[in-house]
Amino acid sequence: SAVISQKPSRDICQRGTSLTIQCQVDSQVTMMFWYRQQPGQSLTLIATANQGSEATYESGFVIDKFPISRPNLTFSTLTVSNMSPEDSSIYLCSVVGTSGSPRAKNIQYFGAGTRLSVL
């Protein structure tokens, strides 16, 4: 399975500021995703992080609010811009495993998440 490191693990921010979350994977992966988990809710896909090109955003999410970078096959960042209290959530990075046993391939693995509180 892929080992995913997400930083920071948590943060408390003031409204109007921006936070950049990093996701580092221990192996090259093709697919990387960013999800949001609002308090007491399920996970919602924000976007697919594409290596070397603009991310693909889901309905309701826009690049100006959630800019994403993916400079290579092991690293991605998500920025939450101009934050408001409504952005308080857990943000999770996930990747699809492409190596290893057949049981490990094509499985989506998640980082531990970044717990963001906006005051």
Place this chain on the structure above:
Amino acid sequence: GNSVTQMEGPVTLSEEAFLTINCTYTATGYPSLFWYVQYPGEGLQLLLKATKADDKGSNKGFEATYRKETTSFHLEKGSVQVSDSAVYFCAHSGGSNYKLTFGKGTLLTVNP
């Protein structure tokens, strides 16, 4: 469209009780089905999966069977432990894009 509906929680059980968490889905085609578990303060971990009809996924005593005719993937465990206390998410992915659609999650609390 794609959706996942799972049993609303919270669910509270005594140790060694039988667990069922219901999950049904709507999807185009034949998605893969998953159960993920989120322990307190941690990220999501894959618990088990099934990729085609009648497949049974199993792990750590948990089981779920892919039922195409009822579009269901109910999670079961014969004897729960305190350490099973967590939030359980049912999910499916369709096609080749690997995007996951999640249910709302079910909080399970197991008391000694």
